[in-house]
């Protein structure tokens with residue numbers, strides 16, 4: 001009988017050390033480790049992993065190349081379908097996508113597809129592999145709003161079809177959440193995000209930053225005055241939600257979005273930058289998603305004692321198990337079945353605490369999750385200097401409100417078909433702007449689907 005090879009673990013920074021620095025937590029695989037892990041793939045005839053990947057990376061094929069040490073070829077296989085493999089290898093929820101469909105996972109542990117993708121992508125970057133194909137221009141132009149994963153994926157595919165593509169980005173740096181939201185210790189900016197965006201630029205995609213579509217220009221001016229043949233909107237869901245409880249306007253209450261943007265984009269954690277961020281001694285993060293984990297782990301690295309306040313129990317935490325595990329290892333406390341009812345302030349208007357109430361789980365709601373119910377009379381106070389609200393985000397209404405005929409729904413998301421067509425002819429959309437906050441790979445998948453639909457539309461005009 002063949003000896004079963006166990007899943008190859010990826011080396012990580014010691015939790016006690018990493019809780020005080022912003023260096024990447026996971027070191028990834030060496031070439032030997034990657035080849036060992038690649039040898040676990042049984043090369044299914046009908047690969048479920050590939051179907052479960054929203055951009056359909058040819059997973060068995062790239063793993064086969066990696067197994068024989070042909071890392072350049074493996075990188076070429078991935079590049080056919082993904083413009084951001086080093087990003088996806090780091091942040092995709094593989095456990096619910098490719099790895100969730102791996103046949104080895106039925107009786108044991110799935111192939112570590114994420115770490116293999118990350119290894120191949122990192123190898124190709126450190127060996128300066130040129131993955132750019134030369135294509136002849138087709139003479140048509142497409143504008144893309146937003147340089148997050150949706151916009152970058154759409155732009156890459158269109159550029160590969162011969163379109164002249166220009167991305168308009170509101171911020172001063174490209175990348176969307178990859179740049180301003182996901183922390184450096186999970187996704188290095190210069191070493192990974194910038195280099196993958198540079199690869200998109202090498203395809204001929206132009207990126208203009210500091211352009212707020214809806215203010216600096218409009219969708220109509222892009223189409224009528226600047227004569228773009230079509231527009232793709234990948235403007236994300238960056239508008240934070242708050243609880244609406246007393247004291248939320250005190251100094252020291254911030255949204256996770258603002259907190260992480262200050263840390264990542266404004267480099268608040270580096271002493272040479274003059275845009276610091278206040279964390280005080282204690283930080284309470286309200287919410288239980290991946291964004292809450294990122295905010296909590298960032299606050300910890302900035303020197304605070306951090307607790308996560310969540311209204312359901314640990315079982316219902318929406319964050320990835322790996323993120324919760326890492327947060328706990330780094331010393332973050334969790335207050336489960338707890339909900340804030342007011343933020344408490346000092347006479348000078350600064351946060352001094354959070355009044356909370358205990359919760360218990362009641363009947364399941366429409367999603368099948370048990371609803372949290374307040375336990376009457378169980379209020380108690382938690383001392384804290386800063387409260388970070390991490391309750392989800394929705395799309396900014398600016399573009400919908402400045403584009404006649406572009407419909408949004410009740411949740412503030414743009415209305416679009418599966419192919420990305422909006423209610424305005426020639427205007428397509430995808431990613432968080434359409435679905436609400438989701439994932440990098442789903443946004444990329446939507447960008448790719450829309451690129452196809454844009455091509456069909458432009459050819460028909």
Ligand SMILES: Cc1cc2nc3c(=O)[nH]c(=O)nc-3n(C[C@H](O)[C@H](O)[C@H](O)COP(=O)(O)OP(=O)(O)OC[C@H]3O[C@@H](n4cnc5c(N)ncnc54)[C@H](O)[C@@H]3O)c2cc1C
Pocket residue numbers: 091092093145146147148149150151168169170171174175176177178181182183211212213214234235236237238260290291294396398399430431432433437438439440441443
């Ligand atoms: C802190 C955090 C951690 C996350 N962690 C993960 C993770 O580990 N794994 C995962 O898969 N997903 C994660 N996500 C979710 C994921 O990052 C998003 O689903 C994904 O980035 C959505 O891509 P997008 O291109 O639709 O939007 P975005 O990434 O939000 O990009 C939209 C871009 O459009 C720009 N823009 C907005 N309005 C305008 C305008 N009017 N004019 C011009 N430009 C505009 C924005 O500045 C932004 O750059 C995380 C999200 C956050 C906030």
